[in-house]
Every structure is written in structure tokens, then in C-alpha cells.
Amino acid sequence: MGAFLIPHGRADAESAPAGSSACLPTSDEHGFTRRLSTRRRPTRRQLAARAASWAAIAARHGAIGLLEVVRCWRPGRRTAGETGATVRSRRATKLLVELGPTFVKGGQLLSTRQDLLSPRACEVLGQLHDRVAPMTAAQATSVLRSAYPDRWPFAELAETPTASGSIACVYRGRLHGGREVAVKVRRPHIGDRMRADLRLLGIGARAMQRLPGMRKVPAGRMVDQIGAAVLGQLDLAAESAALADLRGNLTGLKYFRIPEPIPEASAEGVLVMEFVEGLHRFGPGELTNEQRREVIRRVLHGTYQMLFIDGLVHCDMHPGNLYLSPSAEVVLLDAGFVVRLNPTVKRLFAEFFLNMSVGRGQECADVVLRSAEHIPDGADLAGFRVGIVDLVTAAHRRTAGQFRLAPFATKLFDLQRRSGIAATPEFVFPLVSLLVLEGMINQFDTDVDFQAEAIPTLLTALRR
Numbered sequence: 001m002g003a004f005l006i007p008h009g010r011a012d013a014e015s016a017p018a019g020s021s022a023c024l025p026t027s028d029e030h031g032f033t034r035r036l037s038t039r040r041r042p043t044r045r046q047l048a049a050r051a052a053s054w055a056a057i058a059a060r061h062g063a064i065g066l067l068e069v070v071r072c073w074r075p076g077r078r079t080a081g082e083t084g085a086t087v088r089s090r091r092a093t094k095l096l097v098e099l100g101p102t103f104v105k106g107g108q109l110l111s112t113r114q115d116l117l118s119p120r121a122c123e124v125l126g127q128l129h130d131r132v133a134p135m136t137a138a139q140a141t142s143v144l145r146s147a148y149p150d151r152w153p154f155a156e157l158a159e160t161p162t163a164s165g166s167i168a169c170v171y172r173g174r175l176h177g178g179r180e181v182a183v184k185v186r187r188p189h190i191g192d193r194m195r196a197d198l199r200l201l202g203i204g205a206r207a208m209q210r211l212p213g214m215r216k217v218p219a220g221r222m223v224d225q226i227g228a229a230v231l232g233q234l235d236l237a238a239e240s241a242a243l244a245d246l247r248g249n250l251t252g253l254k255y256f257r258i259p260e261p262i263p264e265a266s267a268e269g270v271l272v273m274e275f276v277e278g279l280h281r282f283g284p285g286e287l288t289n290e291q292r293r294e295v296i297r298r299v300l301h302g303t304y305q306m307l308f309i310d311g312l313v314h315c316d317m318h319p320g321n322l323y324l325s326p327s328a329e330v331v332l333l334d335a336g337f338v339v340r341l342n343p344t345v346k347r348l349f350a351e352f353f354l355n356m357s358v359g360r361g362q363e364c365a366d367v368v369l370r371s372a373e374h375i376p377d378g379a380d381l382a383g384f385r386v387g388i389v390d391l392v393t394a395a396h397r398r399t400a401g402q403f404r405l406a407p408f409a410t411k412l413f414d415l416q417r418r419s420g421i422a423a424t425p426e427f428v429f430p431l432v433s434l435l436v437l438e439g440m441i442n443q444f445d446t447d448v449d450f451q452a453e454a455i456p457t458l459l460t461a462l463r464r
Contacts, residue, residue: 042196047203050196057098065091089121097132101166101190102197104128105230105337108318126319134164135187140171143185147267154265157183165320167233167336172275175265182259182333184236184271191234198227221425229315229429233336236271242312242335243273249310256302257329276331279323284444291328296444298330300453303437308353308454308461311346313339313429318436339429345371347462349430354458357451359396361389368412374422384419391415401446405431405438 042050068087096107107128137159154173161169162182167190171183205219232238240261247258257276265272284292299322306312316337323331341349348371355363365388369375391411395403409431416423441448 040192040195042192042199046192046196047200050193051200054099054200057095061091061095061098065095086120086124089124093124093127096128097166100193100197101233102194102201102230104132104166108316108320128166128320132164132166134161134169135185139188140169140185143188143269147270153272154181154183163320168236168271173272175262175272179262180275180277181262181265181272182275184239184273186234186236186269188269191231194231194234198223198230202227222428225425225428226432229337229339232339236266236269236336239334239336239338240266240271240273242338245310245312246306246314246332246335246338249312250302250305253298253302253305255298255329257325257331258335259331259333276323276325276333278326279331280326282319282322282324282330282440289445292444293448295324295328295330296441296448297453299437300441300448300450301457302330302332303433304454304457307341307430307433308346308350308457309464311341311343313341313433315339315429315432316436317433317440319440322440341429342426345424345426348424349427350458350461353451353454354462356392356395357455357458359392361385361392364388364392368416368423369421371424371427372416372421373424374420376420379419379421381419384415384421387415388412397449397451399446400438400441400448400450403450405435409435 065088068091093107096103107125153175155176155178157173158171161171163170166187168184168186171185173181173183175181202220202223205223209219240263243258243261247260250256250258259273259276262272262274287295299317303314303317306314314332314335314337316334317332321332321334323333325331348367352364352367352371355361355367362385365385368388369381369384375381391408395408413423415421438450441450
């Protein structure tokens with residue numbers, strides 16, 4: 001194993017992100033996720049500078065992208081397999097990387113959606129999962145010096161990362177006792193930029209709410225909800241706690257594996273966990289049809305237990321975080337984007353999903369109304385119920401290849417908007433989780449009945 005020695009001594013690195021703690025983002029008694037502390041709230045000058053940076057980056061990549069597409073179509077210049085869509089996807093990937101982690105997260109979601117983008121475009125965007133350009137050795141050294149000023153737990157630490165994401169890079173190492181470990185090192189100085197990005201997105205969402213037809217959409221609060229969880233990925237102590245919780249919760253699923261965190265070797269900005277050997281990238285690959293079905297059912301059952309029984313929503317189950325072991329275990333390596341649902345919201349979501357799975361539209365409408373924050377006087381509840389019944393009837397018993405969650409959720413939100421019914425924004429987390437999962441399911445088995453697969457777990461959850 002190649003190694004680099006980190007000399008002792010302090011170096012400047014980003015201090016703890018806002019809201020650092022060894023606990024997961026949670027919810028208050030009203031079912032809303034608490035926002036992480038904004039002790040370093042961006043100033044107006046910082047926001048203006050960041051907005052100008054957005055515009056400059058977008059303009060530069062837009063101009064370069066236009067030239068690339070033109071060159072692609074010039075006679076004799078087109079590379080085999082190269083299309084305008086591929087060129088645009090590659091340029092969009094570079095744009096998102098330069099804009100930073102907040103935007104990379106959106107690209108990661110899109111990369112799982114072969115129902116929306118071409119397979120080649122998804123493949124290009126898939127590089128955002130764990131193949132972002134790594135931090136330099138000097139940057140990693142700076143973070144590690146700051147994290148371990150008085151001790152050095154590693155006998156060896158590889159110089160080249162095994163995976164490189166927008167928020168952190170992962171290096172293979174070995175502790176002094178001989179244990180092989182994965183060492184996740186947070187990139188320096190990314191927190192302030194992410195906070196500014198999310199603040200600007202929140203301002204834009206609230207401006208959008210002033211448009212006709214959008215006044216009843218809680219877009220600003222939804223950005224706050226998601227933003228707090230995205231910022232939570234900076235807190236590697238919280239991720240360590242999430243890994244431990246997931247391991248404890250999923251011990252009954254022998255085919256689902258979560259690496260063990262090693263808190264005694266971890267430090268600020270560094271998460272140390274067990275190294276899992278022989279992993280294969282999560283994808284259909286050379287699996288038989290039966291193996292594909294079995295793998296995707298394992299992922300579904302693990303996800304349903306998290307959602308409906310444990311109340312832990314993993315919003316980032318994309319191929320950069322999911323792998324397969326040589327024994328066909330599903331290995332989930334990352335727990336940065338994990339949110340704990342309020343028990344009431346967890347139960348309401350489970351009730352809605354169960355009723356949808358068995359085609360009970362009226363009961364689904366009841367759940368939505370019980371979960372609503374506000375129902376205006378004079379709302380057309382009868383019309384709303386009819387709309388929900390029609391929506392659920394159309395979705396009932398549809399297989400993965402016949403159902404699309406995004407249009408379903410859009411129609412549901414539109415019914416609520418037109419009726420003036422203010423939905424609980426916390427429902428956005430289970431939807432994000434299922435959106436990421438749905439794109440991946442369709443690469444494995446379009447015939448899986450994901451609704452029926454959920455029923456045993458839902459019945460268990462609702463008996464409690």
C-alpha cells in the first residue's frame with residue numbers, strides 16, 4: 001500500500017460545520033426538521049459574491065459547451081459514440097463540480113434517472129458519485145494535521161483516494177493494531193460556500209412563492225428542510241452515529257451490510273470505518289435476471305425497514321454509496337445524508353404507502369388531510385378526495401417499469417396546491433429517498449412490484 005506520512009503540527013482547516021454534533025438531524029413536535037445552526041450565516045456581501053460566481057461559472061461553461069457541440073457536429077471531428085447529448089452531459093458535469101457540493105447533489109439524483117435522461121448521459125453524470133477530482137495531497141495533509149495534532153492513529157495511509165466525492169475523499173489505511181480501515185477526509189473550506197448556496201436557493205424559492213399559482217407552495221421551507229440535511233453531510237461525527245444506528249437497526253437483514261465506524265480513531269473532519277474488501281460497483285453488470293431480482297428486493301426491504309420501522313431516511317442510496325460484496329451482500333458505505341423522521345410523520349407516511357399499495361384512495365386522502373398543516377375554510381375537500389382517489393387508482397399495482405414517482409408526486413402536490421392544503425414539508429425526505437431508489441430499480445428489474453414488496457414491512461410497522 002502506498003502511503004504518505006503526515007507530520008505532526010497544526011494547519012488551518014475548516015472548523016466544525018454549523019450544527020456539529022454526534023446526532024442525526026431530527027424533528028420537533030410539529031414534524032419539522034430543525035435547521036442546523038447558522039452561526040456563520042453568510043453576509044449580504046458574501047451572497048452577492050457567490051451569486052456573481054454562479055453567473056460567471058454558468059456563462060463560461062455555457063459558452064464552452066456551445067463550442068463543443070458545434071465541433072462535435074463538424075465533419076470529421078465527431079468521435080465514435082460521441083453525440084451532442086453526451087457532450088452536453090459532460091459539460092454539465094463539469095459545471096456542477098465547479099459550482100460545488102450543493103449542485104453536485106442534484107446531479108447525483110439525475111444520474112439515477114434513465115427514464116428522464118439517456119443511459120450515456122446518466123453514465124457521465126454518474127461520475128459525480130465518487131469520481132470527482134480529488135483534493136490535493138497538500139489539502140489532505142492540512143486537514144489531517146488539524147484533526148490529529150497530538151496523535152497519529154495510522155500505521156499506513158494511501159496517498160491516492162479510493163473514492164472522491166464532492167464533500168470528502170476516502171483513503172485506504174491501516175491502524176497501528178493492523179486493522180484495515182477506510183478514512184473519509186472532509187474537503188477543507190467548503191462549508192461557507194454551501195451555506196451561501198443554500199441561502200441563495202432559499203431566497204429564490206421564496207421569490208418564486210410570490211408568483212401567481214405558487215403562493216400556496218411551501219418552496220422556501222422545503223429548501224430549508226433539504227438544505228439543513230445537505231449541510232449535515234459536513235458533520236462526520238453525525239455520520240459516524242448514523243452508521244452505528246443503521247448497523248444496529250439492520251442486523252436482522254443478513255444480506256445488508258453497513259461498515260462499522262471506529263470513533264476512537266476518528267477526529268474532526270475525519271471519519272474512520274472498517275474497510276470492506278472486494279466490493280463491486282452496484283449495477284446489473286453480468287448478473288442473471290434472477291440475481292437482479294434478488295438484489296433489488298434486498299435493497300427494497302432494507303429501505304422499507306429504514307423508512308417505515310426505524311424512521312431513518314437515507315436520501316442518498318445511489319451507486320456511489322451502494323456496492324455488492326463477493327457474497328452478494330448489499331453494502332451501504334455512506335450515511336451522510338440521513339434524516340430521522342418524527343414518529344408521527346413516519347406513521348402517516350407508512351399509512352399512505354400501505355393504502356396506496358392496496359388501492360384505497362379514500363384512505364390515502366384521509367392521511368393527507370390528517371397530515372396537513374393547514375386546510376383553508378371553504379376548501380373543496382370533496383374534489384380533493386376525488387383527485388386523490390383517481391391518482392391512487394391509476395398507480396395501484398403498477399410495476400416499477402409502469403410507475404413514475406416524480407409525476408405521481410407532482411400531481412399530488414398540485415392537488416394540494418389547488419385546494420390550498422399545506423402539506424407537511426418533512427414528507428420531502430421519504431420522497432427524495434424513493435426517487436433515488438426508483439431510478440436504480442429500473443436498471444435492475446422493471447417488473448418488480450415495489451408496492452406489494454412493501455406490504456409485509458408496512459403491516460409490521462403499523463402494528464407497533
